Amino acid sequence: MTLQFSLASAAPETVDTPCVVVGVYEGGVLSSAAARIDSAAEGAIKRQVESGDITGKGGSAHMLFAPAGIGARRVLVMGLGQQKGFDAARYQRVNADAARALGKLPIDGAVSYLTEIDVPGRDAAWRVRTAVLAADHASYRYTATFKPREKSAQPELASVAFAGGADAQPGLDQGIAIAEGVRFARELANLPPNICNPVYIASQAQAFAAASGDAVSCRVLDHEEMEKLGFGSLLAVGRGSVNKPRLIALEYKGGIEGDAPYAFVGKGVTFDSGGISLKPGAGMEEMKFDMGGAASVLGAFVAAVKMGVKTNLVCVVPAVENMPDGESYRPSDVLTSLSGLTIEVLNTDAEGRLILCDALTWTAQTYKPHTLIDAATLTGACVIALGKHATGLMSKHDDLAAELLAAGEATLDRAWRLPLWDDYQTQLESGFADVANIGGKSAGAITAGCFLSRFTEGQRWAHLDIAGTAWDEGRKGLATGRPVPLLAQWLLDRSEK
Incomplete structure (x- = not known):
């Protein structure tokens, strides 16, 4: 209830x-x-x-x-x-x-x-x-x-x-709206992967758009459309699954017509077996939560619409399932991304960055956003670094990082900034492609962010690694809905300017 x-x-x-x-x-x-x-x-x-x-x-x-x-x-x-x-x-x-x-x-x-x-x-x-x-x-x-x-x-x-009196009314209204977004994210992430597959996520986004009036619209690309457009990296991840990928784009026109939108991109791996680089069996059931980034950006979108923020907003979700099969992509494959950069696959379990890079490229090219933020359950390394309490934040834009950190403090949905220095980029060098998809054992969360930064050149961009904060540990652990409150507060701050 x-x-x-x-x-x-x-x-x-x-x-x-x-x-x-x-x-x-x-x-x-x-x-x-x-x-x-x-x-x-x-x-x-x-x-x-x-x-x-x-x-x-x-x-x-x-x-x-x-x-x-x-x-x-x-x-x-x-x-x-x-x-x-x-x-x-x-x-x-x-x-x-x-x-x-x-x-x-x-x-x-x-x-x-x-x-x-x-x-x-x-x-x-x-x-x-x-x-x-x-x-x-x-x-x-x-x-x-x-x-x-x-x-x-x-x-x-x-x-x-x-x-509370009249001065508390805005807080009540915002709380109800953000709570709805958090519940949306938690429910989506908690569903089992035999229900919550790429098509299901797309159907939920379409249903929300249909119920939200003319200000909200939804666009869904199937794998054939993405193949024509050149989503070589994203489609490779989904090749081994019978559940074909979808790219979902929700648009909200709450601001001035023609103003560049803010854009959220969320990693939507509805189940991550690791692919050919198969994960250990213990704990693999938690990999239904690997679409926590998708759930959270969709939840933040729901909250924004319910709050009626005075901004234009785009929410893009690359949704795939990473499974081992005769069609699966392999370690040593070289993929051509939508941006044109080639990627050497050293580990098929580093798949989140491979779907995000194409989604980030498409979002930047299609919407030319004012600011681009991605959220992803991206690396176990971030969990080792920050535990379950803080989201990892990476950005080359100090002002954007400060805005997101402040939003996290305001909502107690806190983040901690990690460096994104060019010094780390050398770990991604490849002898066979423009970039490798992993950078070795050290600084795994940072090199994942460095990988994504190569596909966001010229963008005001930040990356949120929520691998530690998106769900509670254990067989009975539930999705948390983070970082919906952080993202909702960040949008509120932009709406009030």
């Missing part, structure tokens, strides 16, 4: 709701809403603090049922941790923890006053938007390929209202 969000202006002690959510810091310091409820309920919260039942520790949750003197039937008291040092990241976690706790209760709605808590450097709109995104993310459930369950007789959480 998708949560519905709204703003609430009623006082915490009088609001009529199944559950009200407030916070308490360690040491028994009550938030303003908690203090008002405590006063109306004749010290019900302080008594629990004094008894040690409510500790205020971060991540803790304590329920007070039907305290006399207030309008709510329940009070959920969330631990905020130490008041000193309370920051944006902890605020986000508290809201996610609250949503998970609410989801376990037999209630259909709640009102949260956590949005009244002061977060240094953040305004009311940010607090509400962050609370919406945290709650929506925490409440997401993947159900697409499970047997339908019988509807529970107990109520299920359907709506959450957040305390």
Whole structure:
């Protein structure tokens, strides 16, 4: 069930709701809403603090049922941790923890006053938007390929209202729109590869365009059209699969007619076996997430349309499946890319850059974008370098890198810049083609970015390696929807200029 969000202006002690959510810091310091409820309920919260039942520790949750003197039937008291040092990241976690706790209760709605808590450097709109995104993310459930369950007789959480006035309304609207984009990306990435193949991604893009009015259009190229145009690198990757490649292009005309669009390109390998350079079997099931870049740029496009950003935007997805077969491309093959540059294939498991290079070339030639950004689950090396917390960012444009880093900090969907110096380009030298598709063991994430840079000459371009951030590890790990919030914020910043 998708949560519905709204703003609430009623006082915490009088609001009529199944559950009200407030916070308490360690040491028994009550938030303003908690203090008002405590006063109306004749010290019900302080008594629990004094008894040690409510500790205020971060991540803790304590329920007070039907305290006399207030309008709510329940009070959920969330631990905020130490008041000193309370920051944006902890605020986000508290809201996610609250949503998970609410989801376990037999209630259909709640009102949260956590949005009244002061977060240094953040305004009311940010607090509400962050609370919406945290709650929506925490409440997401993947159900697409499970047997339908019988509807529970107990109520299920359907709506959450957040305390806030008119100054918080933009944050609510943006949060709802970005949450929809994140859900779109997560659902697409979580689907199994026997459902989510290149044709399926194309159908989802077409369906969104058809439902979005005249400002949005969708174009899909099949493998025969791409062959005529010269997509030699992209098509080679998909040769071994019965699921033929598609190139998907969504256009949104939200800005001034004739203005150069911003362009997103997302790697859409719907399953990556490694091809002839076959991956080890352990963990290969996670390679359905290798279209996380495609999912995230499509999610960012959805968010942009829902927010009504005042920009022109293009979203391009090269969608392929990389499988071993008698038709598969091989190590030592030399491919001719759409740009004309030839590529020596040293490893067929370095396929993402081979589909992106043609997609980036086509996007630049077709749309002449103001700025070009790609997102891709590109290298295991980036996971080694940055773990699961930060997206790898590479760009030769300092101003663009600064914009994206700032958008990541604003949304807590953070990135970290890696160098893209020409010193690394020598690792891609080939004796048989203009460039090799891998650069050896060292600096693998950077040399992958260097490879893509050869196909973006003259473009204001940045590369986001999301191999570590696109999904959670393990057999039950789900797609995260990153970097949808970062990209959505970056577009918002451009829209407001």
